Amino acid sequence: MILIGERINTGFKDIKQAVLDKNPAPLQDWAKKQAEAGAHYLDVNLGAVSGKPEDMIWMIEQVQAVVDTPISIDTNKLAILNEAIKVCKRPPLLNSTTCSPEKLNPFVELCVQHNASMIGLAMDETSSPKEAAKRVEFAGVITAAWMEAGLPMERLFLDPIVMPVKFMQDQGKEFLEAARQFQMLSDPPPNISCGLSNIASKATEKKLINRTFLVMAIAAGVNAVICDVLDVDLINAAKTAELLMNREIYADAYLQKS
Amino acid sequence: MQIVDVKEKWTNRINTVTLGATKAEGGTRAKTVTIGGETTLPFLTFEGEIPNPPAVAGLVVDVVPEDWPDVLKQAIGKEINSPVEWAQKAVRDWKVDLICLKLLGPDPLGRNLSADHAAKTVKDVLSAVDVPLIIWGCGDLQKDNEILPACSQAARGENCLIGPATDKNYRTLAAIGKADKHKLIGEAPVDINIAKQINILLQDAGFDIKDVVMCQVTAALGYGFDYVYTIFERVRIAGLKGDKHMALPQIANVGWETWKVKEAIADEDVLPGWGKLEQRGPRWEAATAAGYIQAGADILTLAHPESIAVTKQTISELMEK
Numbered sequence: 001m002i003l004i005g006e007r008i009n010t011g012f013k014d015i016k017q018a019v020l021d022k023n024p025a026p027l028q029d030w031a032k033k034q035a036e037a038g039a040h041y042l043d044v045n046l047g048a049v050s051g052k053p054e055d056m057i058w059m060i061e062q063v064q065a066v067v068d069t070p071i072s073i074d075t076n077k078l079a080i081l082n083e084a085i086k087v088c089k090r091p092p093l094l095n096s097t098t099c100s101p102e103k104l105n106p107f108v109e110l111c112v113q114h115n116a117s118m119i120g121l122a123m124d125e126t127s128s129p130k131e132a133a134k135r136v137e138f139a140g141v142i143t144a145a146w147m148e149a150g151l152p153m154e155r156l157f158l159d160p161i162v163m164p165v166k167f168m169q170d171q172g173k174e175f176l177e178a179a180r181q182f183q184m185l186s187d188p189p190p191n192i193s194c195g196l197s198n199i200a201s202k203a204t205e206k207k208l209i210n211r212t213f214l215v216m217a218i219a220a221g222v223n224a225v226i227c228d229v230l231d232v233d234l235i236n237a238a239k240t241a242e243l244l245m246n247r248e249i250y251a252d253a254y255l256q257k258s
Numbered sequence: 259m260q261i262v263d264v265k266e267k268w269t270n271r272i273n274t275v276t277l278g279a280t281k282a283e284g285g286t287r288a289k290t291v292t293i294g295g296e297t298t299l300p301f302l303t304f305e306g307e308i309p310n311p312p313a314v315a316g317l318v319v320d321v322v323p324e325d326w327p328d329v330l331k332q333a334i335g336k337e338i339n340s341p342v343e344w345a346q347k348a349v350r351d352w353k354v355d356l357i358c359l360k361l362l363g364p365d366p367l368g369r370n371l372s373a374d375h376a377a378k379t380v381k382d383v384l385s386a387v388d389v390p391l392i393i394w395g396c397g398d399l400q401k402d403n404e405i406l407p408a409c410s411q412a413a414r415g416e417n418c419l420i421g422p423a424t425d426k427n428y429r430t431l432a433a434i435g436k437a438d439k440h441k442l443i444g445e446a447p448v449d450i451n452i453a454k455q456i457n458i459l460l461q462d463a464g465f466d467i468k469d470v471v472m473c474q475v476t477a478a479l480g481y482g483f484d485y486v487y488t489i490f491e492r493v494r495i496a497g498l499k500g501d502k503h504m505a506l507p508q509i510a511n512v513g514w515e516t517w518k519v520k521e522a523i524a525d526e527d528v529l530p531g532w533g534k535l536e537q538r539g540p541r542w543e544a545a546t547a548a549g550y551i552q553a554g555a556d557i558l559t560l561a562h563p564e565s566i567a568v569t570k571q572t573i574s575e576l577m578e579k
Contacts, residue, residue, distance in 0.1 A: 152267060188267075249496050249504060251454035256462060 001238050002041070002157075002191060002224035004072050004093070005034030008063060010047035019049050024062040035067040037229045041093050042067070045074035053083035064089050072119075072226070078106055091115040095226075096159065099138040100125040101145075108149045117155035119193055120146075122178060128161050130170075132177035135160050136185075139178070143185045157193040157224055158182050164201035165209060172199070172213065179220040193224035210234055215241045223247075265305050268498035272296040272505050273468045274310070275441055275556075277356060278390025279417035284439075287416065288388035291355050293471070293556040294507035299494060300554050301576045311577045312551055314570055315358040315392055316348030317513035317561040320379045321369060323362060327523045329536045333562050341379055342386040349387045352566045358392040358559040359383055360514060364405045365396040376405040377412040384413060392419040392559070394443070394511070399427045410434035419471060419509075419557075421445055425456055432463035443509060445473040448482060450489050457503045467506060471557065476511040478519045479546040486510075490553035510550035513561035516543040540564040548572050 007030045010016040018026040034042055042063055046056045060071050064087075072093040073084050085092060096119035097107040103125065111118050120142035121128075122135035129135050139158045146156045160178035163171035175194070183189040194217055200209040211234050214225060218241040227234060236255055242248045274295040279285025291313050298306025320341050322331065337343035341359065348354045359380065363371035380393060393409050395402035402422075407430065410420055421443025423431035428444075435442045444460060446453035453472055461467045472493060477486045490508055497505030516522050522542040525535040532538060544565035547558045551572060560566045 154267065154269060249454050249492070249501060250451045251458055251503070252451070253455055253458040253462070256458050 001218070001242055002193070003037075003039050003229050003235070004041040004043050004095075004193070004224065004226040005030075005037070005039035005069075005229045006043050006195075006197065006226050007034055007228065007230075008042055008059065009045035009074065010049040011045065016047070016049055019046070019055060019059060022058065024065070027059060027062045028066045031063040031067045031069070034229050035069045038235070039069055039229045041072040042069050043072040043074045043095060043226055046080070051077065051080070053080045056080050056084045057087050060084055060087055076103070078103070081107075081110065085110055085114050085116065088114075088116075091117065093157070094118045096121050097142075098123050098125055099141040104142060104145055108145050108151070111151055111155065112149050117157065118146075119157040119159050121159045122161055122182075128163070130174065132160075132174045132181065135174070135178035136181045139182050140185060143190060146190075147186065153186055153188050153190050156190040158185075158190050159193050159195065162194050162196065162198040162213075164203070165199055165213075166201065166203045172216075176216060176220040179217060179222050183221045189221075191224045192222045193226065194222055196225050196227040207231060207233065211237045214238055218242060218245060266298070266302075268297055268306060270297075270498050270500040270502075270505055272494070272497050272507060275469065275471055275507050277392075277417060277419050277441060279415060279439075283417070285416040286384070286388070287390055289390075290417070291390050296494075296498075296554075298498065299491075300552055303579060308577070310556070311573050312555055313355040313557045314566060314573070315356045315557055315559045316345070316352060316354035316566065317358050317360060317559045318344045318348065318383070319360045319362050320371075320376070321363040323517070325523060326517050327525070327535060327539060329525075329539050330517055330562055333540070333564065342382050345383045345387045348566075349389055352563045353570070354389070354560075354566060356390040356392060356557075357383065357387055358394060358511075358513075360394045361396050361405060361409070363396070364398075364401050366398050366401055368396075370401075373405040373408040377408040380409045381412045384416060390418065391416065392421075392443075392509075392557075394421060394514075397422075399424065403427055403430050406431065407434045410438045410440055413440065414438040417441065419443060421471075422473060423456065423460060423470075425452060425459060428456060428459045429463050432460050432465035435465055435469065441469045441471060443473050444470050444506075445475060447475050448477065448485055448489065450474075450492055453489070453493065454501075454503050457506065461503075467503065470506055472506045472508045473511060474508070476515045476546075476550070478512070478516040478522070479542060479549065480521055481515075481519050483546060483549060487549060487553045490550065490555065494554040507556035508554055509557040509559070510547070510553075510555040511559050512543060512547045512550060513559045513565075516546050517561055540568070544568040544572075551576065 070090040074095045122138040199213045200206040276292045278287035278290040295309040422445030444456040540562040547569045
């Protein structure tokens with residue numbers, strides 16, 4: 001399971017305040033905690049706090065000062081991405097593009113130049129599809145562009161798009177069906193990722209919903225997740241699901257940290 | 259028509275383990291042996307790297323095993339009666355990369371020799387040869403818990419490979435490995451799940467699994483060889499795919515296991531039509547070794563000088579690019 005730590009995001013009040021005050025401590029604290037918990041990437045999201053590339057660069061540099069976990073640059077703004085990618089010490093994950101060519105093509109080009117990985121969302125610039133079939137079609141466009149650029153599948157992440165169960169209850173099944181079909185887009189298949197927390201947006205029982213959905217998503221082929229990597233129950237459920245899918249070799253002590 | 263590229267791309271590298279310590283490193287070895295570091299399955303050098311050839315360890319036993327056939331004892335020579343001379347001959351004449359000292363003498367079901375005796379043997383062998391040393395306990399876990407700490411201390415700083423660490427005695431082994439700076443053999447009874455478990459347990463006990471070599475309890479050809487072969491292979495595949503608890507080098511104790519099976523010890527009077535034991539025995543050992551090399555073994559222990567020679571030849575041919 002590829003774990004992408006979600007916590008360095010200005011959607012969280014402490015991070016927002018830290019960015020406004022240029023106070024590195026909260027960012028570095030979360031960077032260390034998430035890296036310690038086993039995150040493979042640390043997502044860094046400037047959000048709506050600022051549109052300035054230098055603010056994103058500041059965030060990335062604070063994180064890189066304390067851990068060497070690769071960065072997931074969370075922005076859809078090319079102006080920010082173009083600058084931020086240059087300061088990454090290790091090849092980053094670009095999070096994320098849609099399948100619209102005006103966005104997709106420059107993202108792929110950046111991946112070629114910087115040895116980076118990329119999350120492609122199964123949507124276009126106008127909307128997110130309701131049906132699994134349309135998601136597969138959009139994912140196919142992204143996969144084709146990736147292959148044309150000659151990039152290896154292990155660096156492509158396709159996201160079938162998670163929708164909140166509270167507001168769009170029919171979308172869970174569509175997500176799972178899309179994930180199943182994404183695996184057939186290429187051989188070897190791309191990674192299939194999801195931004196988990198959206199499933200429980202505004203719901204009560206957030207943790208239980210997250211955990212249950214992640215297990216179902218893993219059974220459908222998801223192998224990467226942006227989530228709260230410090231949620232021990234969530235990570236243990238994911239590890240167990242991976243075992244049950246025969247992706248890991250069983251050992252009695254399989255829950256021990258690797 | 260475009261030809262489909264079938265090369266596998268693995269994401270992980272098998273750990274590299276170096277055995278032996280030179281004077282500069284706090285030991286007295288003239289050379290060290292490095293194993294592991296693979297980024298692909300055995301010898302698929304078009305896919306990845308096999309940076310270190312499998313190493314051949316000359317098997318030396320502290321007391322002569324009773325059931326060993328005369329053809330083996332004669333091939334080893336009169337030196338078989340002295341672990342020191344035997345080890346010297348293996349290094350000098352048979353050019354083994356390292357010595358595997360099997361401590362059979364302490365076995366309570368056999369001669370039940372003391373921990374002091376075992377430690378002295380280790381010391382004597384270390385001063386007699388300048389290659390790295392593997393120290394293999396008698397297999398009785400309680401007795402091993404007595405003798406291996408003594409041997410470990412006697413070999414302190416020499417960066418030996420000591421085992422077996424099992425799910426019953428891993429705490430003792432982790433402690434002595436750390437205290438005396440040795441590497442460890444994690445051993446599981448032909449069970450991949452327990453093999454992984456032992457690595458996790460050793461890590462849990464504070465021992466770095468980058469210093470562990472896995473042993474799947476080697477089976478000789480005809481005695482479950484195929485089971486062990488698939489475990490070697492599955493361990494390697496899981497390791498190359500990124501399972502850190504499986505990305506460890508592996509040892510095959512071929513010599514010890516081969517020279518107990520009837521095909522390697524019974525001559526034509528018992529097995530009519532099977533050919534002379536003089537040839538069959540070493541061939542059985544060499545064939546078992548060749549199989550484990552293909553499965554992913556990084557160290558092979560061997561007893562008969564002929565199978566040592568054949569196996570070294572096999573390895574050097576496989577390593578040719």
